[in-house]
Amino acid sequence: MHRxxxxxxxxxxxxxxxxxxxxxxxxxxxxCPGNEAIVAALRSEIAERQLQDRVLLRKAGxxxxxxxxxxxxxxxxxxxxxxVSPDDAAEIVASLDREPVARLRLAPDLPFFARQHKNxxxxxxxxxxxxxxxxxxxxxxxxxxTALATMRPVDIVRCIQESGLRGRGGAGYPTGLKWxxxxxxxxxxxxxxxxxxxxxxxxxxxxxxxxxxPHAVLEGMIIAAYAVGASQGYIYVRAEYPLAIKRLRLAxxxxxxxxxxxxxxxxxxxxxxxxxxxxxxxxxxGEETALIESIEGRRGIPRPRPPxxxxxxxxxxxxxxxxxxxxxxxxxxxxxxxxxxxxxGTERSKGTKVFALTGKIRHAGLVEVPMGMxxxxxxxxxxxxIPDGHAFKAVQTGGPSGGCIPAEFLDTPVSYESLNELGSIxxxxxxIVIDETSSMIDVVRYFMEFCMEESCxxxxxxxVGTAQVHRLLTRFLEHRxxxxxxxxxxxxCDLMKHASxxxxxxxxxxxxxxxxxxxxxxxxxxxxxxxxxxxxxA
Amino acid sequence: MPAQESIxxxxxxxxxxxxxxxxxxxxxxxxxxxxxxHAAQDAFGYLDSATLARIASRxxxxxxxxxxxxxxxxxxxxxxxxxxxxxxxxxxxxxxxGNDRILAWMRERYCLAPGDTTQDNRLSLVEVRCVxxxxxxxxxxxxGAITGKKSFAETTTIIRExxxxxx
Amino acid sequence: xxxxxxTLTIDGRQVSGLASETVLQVAKENGIAIPTLCFxxxxxxxxxxxxxxxxxxxxxxxHPACVTPxxxxxxxxxxxxxxxxxxxxIVQLLFSERNHVCAVCVANGHxxxxxxxxxxxxxxxxxxxxxxxxxxxxxxxxxxLDHNRCVLCTRCVRVCGExxxxxxxxxxxxxxxxxxxxxxxxxxxxxxxxxxxGKCVHVCPTGALAEKGKSMAxxxxxxxxLPYLVANRAEERK
Numbered sequence: 001m002h003r004x005x006x007x008x009x010x011x012x013x014x015x016x017x018x019x020x021x022x023x024x025x026x027x028x029x030x031x032c033p034g035n036e037a038i039v040a041a042l043r044s045e046i047a048e049r050q051l052q053d054r055v056l057l058r059k060a061g062x063x064x065x066x067x068x069x070x071x072x073x074x075x076x077x078x079x080x081x082x083x084v085s086p087d088d089a090a091e092i093v094a095s096l097d098r099e100p101v102a103r104l105r106l107a108p109d110l111p112f113f114a115r116q117h118k119n120x121x122x123x124x125x126x127x128x129x130x131x132x133x134x135x136x137x138x139x140x141x142x143x144x145x146t147a148l149a150t151m152r153p154v155d156i157v158r159c160i161q162e163s164g165l166r167g168r169g170g171a172g173y174p175t176g177l178k179w180x181x182x183x184x185x186x187x188x189x190x191x192x193x194x195x196x197x198x199x200x201x202x203x204x205x206x207x208x209x210x211x212x213x214p215h216a217v218l219e220g221m222i223i224a225a226y227a228v229g230a231s232q233g234y235i236y237v238r239a240e241y242p243l244a245i246k247r248l249r250l251a252x253x254x255x256x257x258x259x260x261x262x263x264x265x266x267x268x269x270x271x272x273x274x275x276x277x278x279x280x281x282x283x284x285x286g287e288e289t290a291l292i293e294s295i296e297g298r299r300g301i302p303r304p305r306p307p308x309x310x311x312x313x314x315x316x317x318x319x320x321x322x323x324x325x326x327x328x329x330x331x332x333x334x335x336x337x338x339x340x341x342x343x344x345g346t347e348r349s350k351g352t353k354v355f356a357l358t359g360k361i362r363h364a365g366l367v368e369v370p371m372g373m374x375x376x377x378x379x380x381x382x383x384x385x386i387p388d389g390h391a392f393k394a395v396q397t398g399g400p401s402g403g404c405i406p407a408e409f410l411d412t413p414v415s416y417e418s419l420n421e422l423g424s425i426x427x428x429x430x431x432i433v434i435d436e437t438s439s440m441i442d443v444v445r446y447f448m449e450f451c452m453e454e455s456c457x458x459x460x461x462x463x464v465g466t467a468q469v470h471r472l473l474t475r476f477l478e479h480r481x482x483x484x485x486x487x488x489x490x491x492x493c494d495l496m497k498h499a500s501x502x503x504x505x506x507x508x509x510x511x512x513x514x515x516x517x518x519x520x521x522x523x524x525x526x527x528x529x530x531x532x533x534x535x536x537x538a
Numbered sequence: 539m540p541a542q543e544s545i546x547x548x549x550x551x552x553x554x555x556x557x558x559x560x561x562x563x564x565x566x567x568x569x570x571x572x573x574x575x576h577a578a579q580d581a582f583g584y585l586d587s588a589t590l591a592r593i594a595s596r597x598x599x600x601x602x603x604x605x606x607x608x609x610x611x612x613x614x615x616x617x618x619x620x621x622x623x624x625x626x627x628x629x630x631x632x633x634x635x636g637n638d639r640i641l642a643w644m645r646e647r648y649c650l651a652p653g654d655t656t657q658d659n660r661l662s663l664v665e666v667r668c669v670x671x672x673x674x675x676x677x678x679x680x681x682g683a684i685t686g687k688k689s690f691a692e693t694t695t696i697i698r699e700x701x702x703x704x705x
Numbered sequence: 706x707x708x709x710x711x712t713l714t715i716d717g718r719q720v721s722g723l724a725s726e727t728v729l730q731v732a733k734e735n736g737i738a739i740p741t742l743c744f745x746x747x748x749x750x751x752x753x754x755x756x757x758x759x760x761x762x763x764x765x766x767x768h769p770a771c772v773t774p775x776x777x778x779x780x781x782x783x784x785x786x787x788x789x790x791x792x793x794x795i796v797q798l799l800f801s802e803r804n805h806v807c808a809v810c811v812a813n814g815h816x817x818x819x820x821x822x823x824x825x826x827x828x829x830x831x832x833x834x835x836x837x838x839x840x841x842x843x844x845x846x847x848x849x850l851d852h853n854r855c856v857l858c859t860r861c862v863r864v865c866g867e868x869x870x871x872x873x874x875x876x877x878x879x880x881x882x883x884x885x886x887x888x889x890x891x892x893x894x895x896x897x898x899x900x901x902x903g904k905c906v907h908v909c910p911t912g913a914l915a916e917k918g919k920s921m922a923x924x925x926x927x928x929x930x931l932p933y934l935v936a937n938r939a940e941e942r943k
Contacts, residue, residue: 031671033684066673067687202630204670239576239613240669278576281612281667282879297569298603299610299876304752304772356672358631364673399630430672432630446633450667456610457857457876457883458753464798467881468832488831495794498767499755587889594889600872600898601888609877 001259002267003145006136013133020056022096023075025125026084028059029211030243031066031204031365034085035059038070041089049093058134061212063125065112067364073125080106080113111381112363117344119352120328121368124212129247132254135215143331144219145266148226151334156227157183160330162338164350168205169195169286169323170401170427171503172349172416178320181310182228185318190230192272193314193321194221195291196237196244199283200399201450203430205354206324208366210237210244213328214251218274220327222261223334225272228320232273234295236285239278248276283400283454287502288313288321290456301456302502323428325354345371349415349426359396359432362387369414376410379433390435394518398427400447400454401507403514404440423514425507440519441526444511445473451508462505465496469512476526483527490516553581557593566597571607575614584615612667620655620662622681624697629668631675639690640678641665644697661701711777716784722775729757729770732783739783740792740824742799742817743858744771745908747931748867754858756792756821759783767791793825801832802881803839804853805911811924812912818856819911835881842887844894847917848906855885855913861905868934873899885913904930 001009017023024042028035039059046055063071068082072092081092081104088104095101106113118124127134135141147156161176182190194217198206210217221233237245252274255261263271282300284290289303292314313319329351333341342350349371355378358364362384369378375395379385386392394404403424405412412418416426434443452466472489475481493509493516500506516523560577564570574597578589585608594604608614626632626640644650644663652665671677674686678693680700688696698704708723715732722731727750732739743754752769759770762780770783782788799805799818807813839852859876862885866872873896877886887896906914907926915924 030669030684031673033671033674033686066671069673198670200630201628201668202672203668204672207670238670240666277573279611280572280576280614282610283667284879294572295569297567297571297573297607299606299879304769306774358672358675359634364631364675366673396630430630432634432672434634438634443634446630453880454667455880457878457880458751459755460753460795460798461755463857463881463883464802467835468798468801471833491794495791499758499791499795501752501755501769590889600866600875601891602872602875602886602898605886605889606875606877610879 001141001145003142003149006141006145006266009133010137010139010142013137017056017137020054022055024055024057024092025060025063025073025075026057027061027063027069027071027073027125029062029066029208030241031062031208032070035070037086038072038084038089041086042072042093045089045093051093051096055093055096058128059130060126061124061129062121062208062366064116064121064366065106065363066366067362068106071106071125074100075126078108082106112365112367112384115377115382116368117352117370118368119332119344120209120216120325120354121212121366122332123216124208127213129212129214130250132215132251132258135213139335140215140331141219141260143335144222144260147223147334148266148268148270153183153227153229156223156334159334159338160227163333163341164338164345164348165326165329165333165341166349166416167322168325168329168353168428170398170425172426175322175326178310178322179224179228181308182230182318182320185311187318189232189315189317190228191314191317191319192221192225192228192230192233193291193295193319194233194235194327195286195288195321195323196235196241197279197282197285197291198238198241198324198428199286199454200401200428200430201283202358202396202399202432203356203428205356205366205429207238207241207244208356209324209328209354210241211247214244214247215255216328216331217248217324218251218255218261220330221274222265222272223330224320224322224327226270228318230320231271232275234275234277234314236277236279236291236295239280245276245278252276282456283450284456284502284504287504290502291321292319299456301458302504304501325429346413346415348417353414353426353429355429355431357383357431357433360386360390360435360438361433371415372413374411374413375405378414378431379410383433386433386435390437392433393436393438394434394440396424396432396434396443396511397430398425398510399430400450401425401503401510402427402430403510404434404443404518405514406518423517424510439477440515440522441473441476444515445470445477447511448473448508451504455504455508459499459501459505461496461499462501462508465492465500465505466508468492469496469509473512476523479526479528481523481527482529486523486527554592556581558596561593561596568597568599571597571599571604572611575608575611579614584618586616617655618659619664620659622660622701623662623664623679624700625664625666625669625679625682626652627667627669627671627675627677627679628665629670629672629675629677631672632668632677635676636690637676637678640676640693640697643690643694711775713775713778714780716782724775726775727771728759728768728773728775728781731775732770732781737783739770740821741771742821742856742910743860745860745864745931747935748860748863748908751859751863754856755795758788758791760785760788789825792821793827794831796821796825796827797830797832799856800827800830801834803835803837803855809921810854810912811915811919811921812854812909812926813922815922815925816912817910839884842893843917844892845899845901845917846894847901848893848903849915849917850885850893851913851915852884853913854911856911857883857885858910859885860908860910861885861914864904864908864931868931869900869902869904871898871900871902874905 290300650663
């Protein structure tokens with residue numbers, strides 16, 4: 001599809017959409033169970049009133065406020081309804097030309113929506129993710145067609161470098177630099193991989209993006225492939241995300257049908273094919289080299305680095321790996337220019353970041369804010385604070401590789417650097433709020449159990465270290481620990497951090513280390529006077 | 539080799555067609571293994587030794603390698619599942635919101651630990667690491683249908699009603 | 706075949722090696738011993754045991770010498786108080802993982818794990834031993850596999866796949882539950898792919914794989930076959 005054809009299709013579909021006086025969007029994400037019944041009830045209500053020509057009902061992606069779902073959005077008017085049930089359908093349809101249904105309506109100025117800055121999530125909940133024309137009418141694939149027609153690969157790499165975008169999967173490596181390395185790496189065959197193996201067990205940014213705007217991820221990948229000179233790509237998605245997989249399959253097929261993927265994309269001399277690969281439940285596959293092993297059909301065991309995937313990755317060819325949110329950022333950066341992006345955020349952390357705000361928080365859901373917003377604003381203003389009269393105790397960021405941040409640092413602006421300084425990490429964007437009813441040791445032992453079960457078992461410090469640390473934490477939890485256990489805990493964490501082979505083992509001690517730093521008293525309170533140590537002979 | 543024997547007597551099970559198609563789509567290359575295991579599990583519900591042996595011979599892979607891959611990933615089951623499956627999410631948000639109590643209750647009431655199936659083959663209990671519906675925590679799935687935002691008492695009632703184990 | 710020659714410093718000594726060589730190889734050529742366990746000359750290196758970790762000037766991380774290629778001008782430290790502490794802890798973790806009882810082991814006196822313990826002055830295990838209940842597979846007519854003594858170095862897996870070409874062995878499960886496995890978790894004696902060559906038995910660093918009928922301290926591994934096979938294969942295929 002040429003640029004002109006794309007523009008024509010966008011205009012035609014927009015004209016079609018404009019013939020409807022009202023648009024109803026029902027959140028049809030995994031986080032809004034029961035949405036099928038609501039869609040069915042609304043559909044029959046519309047049919048009964050013979051409003052099919054005036055009202056367009058669409059299943060949309062996530063609107064973010066999952067705690068109050070299912071959410072239904074009416075346009076024009078930006079009227080959002082919460083906790084909708086099929087029984088509300090009649091009232092909602094009846095109200096379309098009149099006053100909104102007050103008892104269901106979310107306050108238009110609710111800070112949850114008003115304080116966010118949506119960029120990656122801008123179209124989420126506002127288009128039908130299973131309809132490529134919706135995405136195109138909203139300006140989708142224009143960045144790709146423009147880039148292919150008017151920019152050289154080096155121009156795109158420079159654009160991403162100047163934007164200051166950093167990887168949204170965890171470590172925050174500069175995306176443009178990664179692209180430049182792969183682009184420069186010698187080799188005829190190169191690959192582009194999208195890491196959708198969202199492993200943090202408390203985060204769902206990538207699931208939501210893939211379910212809500214799958215085409216944005218594809219578009220970002222195709223642009224990346226053109227920029228680095230890759231002709232083949234893979235999207236690796238968790239098998240636990242059936243809806244995301246279904247919508248991605250459909251999106252790939254639709255994009256191929258419209259010549260946005262495949263041979264001579266946009267009628268120009270660039271070929272790129274994309275395949276879906278299902279993960280099978282292994283956190284370690286979020287690690288780049290383990291992910292490559294898995295795509296090659298093997299156990300997801302990390303390889304020693306160097307060589308890095310940028311030089312020697314999939315089938316020993318130069319390979320670019322970015323995460324879902326990183327790719328979803330690309331089309332807008334290319335379309336609006338690097339300066340637009342770098343104007344958002346902090347000195348070294350640019351743009352916006354999507355967070356999955358969960359745990360003991362009133363407005364649990366998915367939020368997108370500019371980098372640099374402080375934790376208090378995210379948790380108390382947007383998130384609505386802690387429910388049931390409880391007090392904030394800590395926020396856990398970065399999942400099993402991250403740390404727990406106590407109340408005294410709530411005013412910290414969120415950036416890669418600030419979270420590292422606090423002994424945590426940005427991670428992929430999981431933010432779990434913990435109140436005073438939870439024991440930090442229980443939370444930490446939970447993460448260590450997770451790492452123990454998810455360790456691939458290859459290297460000794462991670463394989464045996466996680467098991468030993470888990471055992472020690474259990475002793476603390478059961479008030480059976482000794483002062484010697486505390487010293488051993490610290491030694492083992494130091495060993496794992498420095499001697500493990502991959503990021504999983506190296507960062508597994510982070511939850512322990514951060515709680516030893518901020519909640520040490522909880523450990524000390526559980527130490528019993530030492531009994532004579534038992535020694536075992538080799 | 540056991541792998542060879544299964545070629546001589548191909549199971550005339552039509553469910554193999556889907557699995558064979560997956561292998562064909564990927565040219566029977568070694569990297570087809572994980573996709574093929576997915577297809578086989580979708581077709582048969584779990585992966586038994588005969589299935590693994592046949593896949594190994596079709597993809598010309600060492601049996602030990604196929605077993606190594608099948609046991610590495612959580613998603614693959616080497617034992618059959620019961621008629622019904624209760625999945626309890628043990629993601630972080632669900633842990634904080636008390637899903638460990640549901641697991642303890644399942645152990646107490648039905649003598650089931652994660653991964654187990656009842657003797658009458660009626661119910662399997664599965665622990666899932668985050669289905670990505672963290673805002674609904676604590677989350678359980680009854681035969682794949684998601685339920686969330688319920689108290690411990692409400693959840694146990696839902697499970698008992700679902701199992702016709704009237705409270 | 707003409708890789709450039711690079712110069713570097715290992716433990717304060719100026720040494721040189723081919724660009725294709727690793728830190729471990731160059732150190733060994735120069736008589737500098739770095740402790741290893743999973744590494745075995747003739748097999749691919751995996752960097753799994755982490756005993757050969759060395760410090761490289763200018764890098765905050767530690768690097769496994771067996772898979773780290775040498776670089777011009779690099780300065781390597783193979784022994785320090787910190788490295789000694791880590792290596793000692795790793796050996797102790799291995800002892801704590803399974804059931805290692807030297808006194809009744811066929812490999813007593815010829816065991817690499819035991820030698821490492823001696824080298825690091827380990828006279829007791831600081832960590833609580835896990836004591837997992839593991840099986841002994843004595844189904845093979847000539848050999849026996851005792852999981853209690855396995856350190857999961859995967860030398861057997863590699864020699865079987867890379868040298869013998871049988872790939873009878875692999876690893877099942879993951880994390881602390883990993884285990885060496887034959888075919889489809891088949892008893893060794895029934896594993897159809899096994900040629901009975903016994904290479905795995907002779908590369909095992911401990912008494913996990915042994916010839917049958919050996920009693921304690923009688924199992925002596927024959928090692929020279931491996932470099933011989935590697936060299937001879939290259940020659941025969943010319």
